[in-house]
Structures are given as C-alpha cells and as structure tokens.
Amino acid sequence: MHEFSIVQSLLSLIESYAEENGAFRVSKVVVSVGVLSGVEPSLLETAFNTFKEGTVAQDAELLIELEKLKLKCGSCGKESEKEELNLVCPECGSQNTEVTGGEDLLLKSLEMECEETLDRGQM
Numbered sequence: 001m002h003e004f005s006i007v008q009s010l011l012s013l014i015e016s017y018a019e020e021n022g023a024f025r026v027s028k029v030v031v032s033v034g035v036l037s038g039v040e041p042s043l044l045e046t047a048f049n050t051f052k053e054g055t056v057a058q059d060a061e062l063l064i065e066l067e068k069l070k071l072k073c074g075s076c077g078k079e080s081e082k083e084e085l086n087l088v089c090p091e092c093g094s095q096n097t098e099v100t101g102g103e104d105l106l107l108k109s110l111e112m113e114c115e116e117t118l119d120r121g122q123m
C-alpha cells in the first residue's frame with residue numbers, strides 16, 4: 001500500500017531527527033497532507049500506528065493537517081486556495097490554472113524529549 005512506504009520513510013526521517021537532537025522519545029508528529037497528494041489520512045494514521053512500534057516514535061501521537069489545493073490562475077493571475085478538487089479559477093472561471101500547492105506530504109514538526117529536558121524535569 002502507498003501509505004505504508006510513505007510511513008516507513010517518514011519514520012526513518014523522524015529517527016534521524018531524533019538522533020541529531022539527542023532525543024530518546026518522540027511524543028508528537030505533525031504532518032501536512034496535501035489534498036492532491038493521493039494520501040488517505042486514515043490509512044496514513046493506521047500505517048503510522050503499525051510501523052511506529054519499536055521506533056523512537058512508538059508513543060508518538062500523529063497529527064494530520066490537511067493542506068488545501070493552491071492554484072495560480074494563468075488568465076487573471078489570482079492565487080487561490082480551494083478545498084474541493086477542481087482546477088477552475090474561482091475568480092474568473094478560467095481553467096488555465098497551475099497547481100502551486102496541496103500536492104505534498106510534509107513533516108511539519110516534531111515534539112521530542114531529550115536528555116536535557118529530563119535533567120531539567122528532575123531538578
């Protein structure tokens with residue numbers, strides 16, 4: 001399944017970030033999913049919860065933010081955002097539009113617990 005390979009690369013990215021920052025635990029993962037990315041958020045979540053076991057992110061909560069479709073119109077030049085999947089410019093009705101966003105899946109932020117945080121917590 002598409003989502004499985006996405007999650008596996010997401011988790012390896014998370015693990016390398018965690019290692020760079022000396023984190024022993026990741027508590028929260030925020031990803032942005034574009035409406036055109038072809039990723040089904042519920043499948044992504046299921047895949048994440050399956051593959052996170054045994055990784056630094058095994059207790060992490062996954063938050064999925066949906067990124068709207070972003071269009072730039074080639075006729076009137078207007079940039080717009082839409083939730084529905086059609087490429088017609090809402091301003092002038094032209095179909096001469098270019099997709100400028102909403103196609104990607106991005107790792108937006110991570111909440112990690114590092115050795116330092118733990119030391120501070122014990123003081």
Ligand SMILES: [Zn+2]
Nearest residue numbers: 073076089092
């Ligand atoms: Zn337009």
